[in-house]
Each structure stands twice: as structure tokens, then as C-alpha cells.
Amino acid sequence: MTDLQLGSLIVGGVIVAAVYAFNWWQEYRYRREAGQAFARNQPDVLMDTPRNMVRQGESLRVEPMVDEPRLRPALVDDVPEPIVGEDDIPPLPVGLAGRAAPQPEPVAPAYVPAEPVVRPVAPAATPASAPVAEEEDAPAEALAGSLLDPALDFIAEIHAGEPVSAGEVPPFPAAKRVQVIGRTLQDHWEAVQSTSRSRFTELRVGLQLADRQGPVTSEQLNAFTMGVQQFADSIEASVSYPQRSAKLAAAQDLDEFCASVDVLIGLNVLAIDRPFPMEKVRVLAEQAGLVRGPDGAFHYRSDSGKTLFTLTNQDQTPFGKTSEALTLLFDVPRVAGGLAVFDYLSEFAQNLAGSVAGNLVDDNGKPLTPSSIASIRKQLAGIYARMDDRGIAPGSMAALRLFA
Structure with missing residues (x-):
């Protein structure tokens, strides 16, 4: 082996070792930052939710709005007051999240709607001998x-x-x-x-x-x-x-009722000066309990494996080495324990935006502040109350069927 070949091998080995050491140091730094941002135990959003508060994006997505008034769902009296005044509450648009526009059909004038309560089929009496x-x-x-x-x-x-x-x-x-x-x-x-x-x-x-x-x-x-x-x-x-x-x-x-509560919430984190490094985003997401799914998105799941919310690129493209904008999606009627899930979602969104130095905004680019998030939460409580009154609890078998 010539001196040139020997020298080339030594230089190559030094370069490989340097790259390995740099990558190890970078991941160590990201994990340390993630540990500081999420250094506490998170409650189970399904098991720790009070019973009376238990309640899945590109097509026709409904997003939280903070300024322009539109349709607003009725609010329940027992929901805690937000940290802003009643007149300052921004409307939560109520519309379609992938639901096709209803087609007019003949309606019988004497129709009396059936009671919307899920009932098991009554079985025949079993013989007393068994x-x-x-x-x-x-x-x-x-x-x-x-x-x-x-x-x-x-x-x-x-x-x-x-x-x-x-x-x-x-x-x-x-x-x-x-x-x-x-x-x-x-x-x-x-x-x-x-x-x-x-x-x-x-x-x-x-x-x-x-x-x-x-x-x-x-x-x-x-x-x-x-x-x-x-x-x-x-x-x-x-x-x-x-x-x-x-x-x-x-x-x-x-269908009209389902369309009125079929809401998909999207919270966006936009890059300010430079794209987010996806390695850092991955570490932060995994530290917060999200797992990469077969579809490429990060999913936050319940103990039973149901998706509660997802983290994707805002333009729905596959993740690369960097990202210009991230979106957290929350499909309201398909998620049980809705208010607790929304609380954890908004907390993670704010921590993520702070950790990667991004802006947390709605789809119109308007900043989402703690007060506007609190207002959205109050209006979500109204939607959950309407679904409960109808006998269709969010995340239930009936809800998963209707909002599919």
C-alpha cells in the first residue's frame, strides 16, 4: 500500500469520525432541549377526563378564526368564562370537514324524528336452564x-x-x-x-x-x-x-346536524427566518408522545390506538430534512375527551412554536394567542354539548360511523 493510499484512508477515517461525533452531539442537544420543554408527566386525556366532558385534511377544512364573525354555535351556561370579555370572543366557524353538500330529497311532512339514542337489539329470552x-x-x-x-x-x-x-x-x-x-x-x-x-x-x-x-x-x-x-x-x-x-x-x-358540528381544527407553526430542521421536530414530537405513522405523519394516539391529533407539513407533502410550515390537525367529532385533547394539542403547539422559533397562526396567518385559544375552547364546549344532547358522543362508535 502506497503512502498516498494510507494517507487517504486516515483522512477518510477522521472525516467519518468527525461527522459521527457532530451528529451525536446535535441529537444530544435536541433531546436536552426537548426534555426542558416537556419535563413533566402528561395526564391521560381519556382516562382523566370527567364523564360529562367526554366527547379526524385538506378538503374543505374548517379552521379557527380570530376576527371575522360567522356562524357561532350556542354556548352552554356551565362552561367556565374565558379570560377575555364576552364581546371579544372570536367565532368558531361551523361547517364541513370533508362532508359533501347535501342533496335535496323529498321529505314527508308528518315525519317525527326518532330518538337518537344508541340501543342494543333486544335478544330473545334465554331458557332458565342456561x-x-x-x-x-x-x-x-x-x-x-x-x-x-x-x-x-x-x-x-x-x-x-x-x-x-x-x-x-x-x-x-x-x-x-x-x-x-x-x-x-x-x-x-x-x-x-x-x-x-x-x-x-x-x-x-x-x-x-x-x-x-x-x-x-x-x-x-x-x-x-x-x-x-x-x-x-x-x-x-x-x-x-x-x-x-x-x-x-x-x-x-x-346529515344537517352532523354538518353543523363537523369541525376540523388546524393550528399552524410557520418558520420565520429559516426552515425548521425536521430532526429537531422529530425529537420534540416523540418527546411529547407522538409517533410516526405509516402515512408519514406524526400521530398522538389514545391507549386504544385511536388517533387524537396529527402533525403534518402544512401543504400535506411528505416530510423532508426541513419544513417551512407545520400543521396540527384535530378532527373534533371523531375524538373522545375533546376538551382535554384540545388543551394538550394547544399546549404542544405553543411549546413547539417556541422551541423551533416559529409563529403559531391560523390559516389566515393571524397569530393564535392564549386568549384566542381559550375562546376557541369555550366554543368547542358548545359543540360537544350539542353532540351529547343528540346522543352522539364524540369518538363513540356512532360518531366514527357518521364522520367517516
Whole structure:
């Protein structure tokens, strides 16, 4: 080996060692800064939320506004007063977060809306000789019953003359979610799946009345009922349906309510002098409990794995080595423990902005101060109260279905 080659190897080794040492020192410095910013235990936003306060972005996103007045939700009397005067409260826009514009449908004038409370399907009485089996099957049966709700679904009831196997039940044509549950030979209700070995004496087939694409239409409802009727005829079963015009009216009413509370909050952190180094952002996010997901965004999740809020690039592009602007997104109706989650979200947003020397603003570039964040929080409480009054708790199974 020549002296030139030997010297080149030595110089190369020195350079590699220097780069490694610099990267180690940089990450150590970021972790130390993150530890100072978040050096305290964070409460569980779901477990520590009072029961009465428990309640997912680019398309048609609704953002908090701090100046221009628009529609404002009703505020509840028991919400604590904000740190600003009542006349200074900025409006929280109430609109669509990915929900399609509703299409007009014929409405029956004599419609009386159903009580919007999720009820499990009432099972048949279990023989007195098997009380233990009844207790064991009760949780599974209650879960199956909760998959359908007369306030959220158009439910067709099929009464079979002969038991029907799960493999005989076809997929029903529909533009909305369809769920089928069946009563087994042991008089228990369960979800009908292709892998099930049970046989059923009765089936209930539910078509969801509304989602973020809008309410079910009369054409969609007709196609669904025709598919159900053809299946019932093929097995010589009888089938009964709810009153169609009333259900179409219920779908319109449900969609209008959902649109009024379908809010997506976005808090933006903008670079001032130079882009944010994403390595530092990553360390800060992970220190605060966020985890990088398969979609590339950072997710803050509940203990059950549900996303509570996300951190992305403002332009929704994949993360690179730097970022000019970051956005924290909070899908209000899909998150349980809403006020506690919003508190942690806003605290993390302010700490993140301070740590990377960025500006915390809304989508119009207006600064979000502690007082404006407090005002938004108060109006969110009004939205949560309206959802609770309707019987659709944020983050519940019903909310996840409707705001999908």
C-alpha cells in the first residue's frame, strides 16, 4: 500500500469520525432541549377526563378564526368564562370537514324524528336452564346489537322459514355502510360474517342513513331494498321495512346536524427566518408522545390506538430534512375527551412554536394567542354539548360511523 493510499484512508477515517461525533452531539442537544420543554408527566386525556366532558385534511377544512364573525354555535351556561370579555370572543366557524353538500330529497311532512339514542337489539329470552351461558354471551350480544341503531340506520328485518347460514347471505348493493346481524339457533344475536359457522333464524340488515358524503338518497334506498327483497325471495323468507319517507327525512335531519358540528381544527407553526430542521421536530414530537405513522405523519394516539391529533407539513407533502410550515390537525367529532385533547394539542403547539422559533397562526396567518385559544375552547364546549344532547358522543362508535 502506497503512502498516498494510507494517507487517504486516515483522512477518510477522521472525516467519518468527525461527522459521527457532530451528529451525536446535535441529537444530544435536541433531546436536552426537548426534555426542558416537556419535563413533566402528561395526564391521560381519556382516562382523566370527567364523564360529562367526554366527547379526524385538506378538503374543505374548517379552521379557527380570530376576527371575522360567522356562524357561532350556542354556548352552554356551565362552561367556565374565558379570560377575555364576552364581546371579544372570536367565532368558531361551523361547517364541513370533508362532508359533501347535501342533496335535496323529498321529505314527508308528518315525519317525527326518532330518538337518537344508541340501543342494543333486544335478544330473545334465554331458557332458565342456561343462566351461565346467558351471562357469558351478554357482552358479545350487546356488541352485536350496538352495530345497528334505528336512529342511524334503515333496518330491514328478514324472518326465515328455515335457518340460513352466513355463507348464504350476499353482499347488498349500497353507497353507505351496510351491517348485518343475525339471531342464531341459540337465540343470540351476532354479527354475520362470511367466516361464521352459525345458522340464523332472523336477520337484520341495516343501511346507514348519513356519512360525510351526505344523506342516503331515495335511489340508493330503493337499490338497497331491492337487493334485500331479492335475497328474501330466494330463501322464501318474509321481510319488513321501516316507513321509507320518514327514514329519508331522518337522513336529511341527521346529515344537517352532523354538518353543523363537523369541525376540523388546524393550528399552524410557520418558520420565520429559516426552515425548521425536521430532526429537531422529530425529537420534540416523540418527546411529547407522538409517533410516526405509516402515512408519514406524526400521530398522538389514545391507549386504544385511536388517533387524537396529527402533525403534518402544512401543504400535506411528505416530510423532508426541513419544513417551512407545520400543521396540527384535530378532527373534533371523531375524538373522545375533546376538551382535554384540545388543551394538550394547544399546549404542544405553543411549546413547539417556541422551541423551533416559529409563529403559531391560523390559516389566515393571524397569530393564535392564549386568549384566542381559550375562546376557541369555550366554543368547542358548545359543540360537544350539542353532540351529547343528540346522543352522539364524540369518538363513540356512532360518531366514527357518521364522520367517516
